[in-house]
Amino acid sequence: MQPPDLGIETTLVHGDRTAASGSAVTPPIYQTSTFAFSDADAMAAAAQTPTFERFYTRYGNPNHGAVERILAAIEGGEAAMVSASGMGAISSTTIALTGAGTHVVAQRMIYDGARALLSRVLSRFGVEVTYVDQHDTRAFAAAMRPNTRLVMLESPSNPLLGITDVAEVCRIAHDGGALVSIDSTIATPVNQRPLELGADVVVHSATKYLGGHSDLIAGVVVSSRELVARIWETHHILGSSLGPFEAWLLLRGLRTLEMRVERHNHNALTVARAMEAHPRVTRVYYPGLDLHQGHAIAKRQMRGFGGLVSIEIDGSFDDARDVIDRLALFASAASLGGVESLVAQPAAMWPSSSTSADARAMGIIPSLLRLSIGIERAEDLVADLNHALGG
Numbered sequence: 001m002q003p004p005d006l007g008i009e010t011t012l013v014h015g016d017r018t019a020a021s022g023s024a025v026t027p028p029i030y031q032t033s034t035f036a037f038s039d040a041d042a043m044a045a046a047a048q049t050p051t052f053e054r055f056y057t058r059y060g061n062p063n064h065g066a067v068e069r070i071l072a073a074i075e076g077g078e079a080a081m082v083s084a085s086g087m088g089a090i091s092s093t094t095i096a097l098t099g100a101g102t103h104v105v106a107q108r109m110i111y112d113g114a115r116a117l118l119s120r121v122l123s124r125f126g127v128e129v130t131y132v133d134q135h136d137t138r139a140f141a142a143a144m145r146p147n148t149r150l151v152m153l154e155s156p157s158n159p160l161l162g163i164t165d166v167a168e169v170c171r172i173a174h175d176g177g178a179l180v181s182i183d184s185t186i187a188t189p190v191n192q193r194p195l196e197l198g199a200d201v202v203v204h205s206a207t208k209y210l211g212g213h214s215d216l217i218a219g220v221v222v223s224s225r226e227l228v229a230r231i232w233e234t235h236h237i238l239g240s241s242l243g244p245f246e247a248w249l250l251l252r253g254l255r256t257l258e259m260r261v262e263r264h265n266h267n268a269l270t271v272a273r274a275m276e277a278h279p280r281v282t283r284v285y286y287p288g289l290d291l292h293q294g295h296a297i298a299k300r301q302m303r304g305f306g307g308l309v310s311i312e313i314d315g316s317f318d319d320a321r322d323v324i325d326r327l328a329l330f331a332s333a334a335s336l337g338g339v340e341s342l343v344a345q346p347a348a349m350w351p352s353s354s355t356s357a358d359a360r361a362m363g364i365i366p367s368l369l370r371l372s373i374g375i376e377r378a379e380d381l382v383a384d385l386n387h388a389l390g391g
């Protein structure tokens, strides 16, 4: 038993004591697809139990359990479930909580894959969706229908760090009889705990900050015991199960989550302020800046503002591309949330949306750069950016 009220830093290190084996300080990797039972009765009994940590690895595995206990604790949920990717977590959650004839209200600015799941997959199975501006709580209320079962949020959202008033939107959704899922990947549980704000389900791409080292693909769902069991029912049928080694790597990454996120927060704020002052940067998106559209709400519902900063360069698509090519410390790569700094040009990553009026209207302009600020020395990152921008 753990003492109550452990700090997040302590839970990250000690929250999975049951996973230790004998005198090994680090848990072993249960690199096995299946588990043997002493006799047929024991196997039949295990097949009836709702927790499947030692039955068949598509159902669960001790390496999953270790991560799930920590994530449930640090998100303030009753239970958690890991999956093979963030999209695995989003897909299982969305499919489990909707069905033919139901309606979803989703932020227009949500991860591209989540939008594709709604618009290109679930639309074929009779699920309708209405997209709304995440900043406009009245738009959420207006979009609710009698058959709305799910409201899908992402805050801060990628790539413009839009902030949703989570408590207010949860109140609107619950009044209308819908559940709320939120992608909290960019915040992490260190900076934001959406279940405390009223959300029903939190999902993460654990590929990002939770893993933290750009060496694994994984996803997480955290919620009540009942909802995690419901989502798991769909998840183990869809089959997006996390490999034991990836779960073990994720656990290792989680040990240092709090320290890493503190540094990401510090570095990103330093970079955002420096970029605000740079003559070639026309706009900076970072929820920690006073001028950011969602700053007041972010201050209320977040403890730190995260490691993602987006900037608009005074110039064209090609000018922004030239800035990327002059950067020495920032690798030009998709993804975010690792210890190393990365840069991406959203208009180049999502060429189909970059040309659409929608993307423009949402603020994704050709010269926008998304910076995933790592844990290097902040001054080195600022100097690299200044050099690349020609300042």
Ligand SMILES: Cc1ncc(COP(=O)(O)O)c(C=O)c1O
Residues within 6 Å of the ligand: 085, 086, 087, 088, 111, 113, 154, 158, 183, 185, 186, 204, 205, 206, 207, 217, 218, 219, 335
């Ligand atoms: C905010 C957000 N949610 C979900 C995902 C999907 O995660 P994964 O790539 O682990 O499936 C991503 C990936 O970029 C993301 O940025």
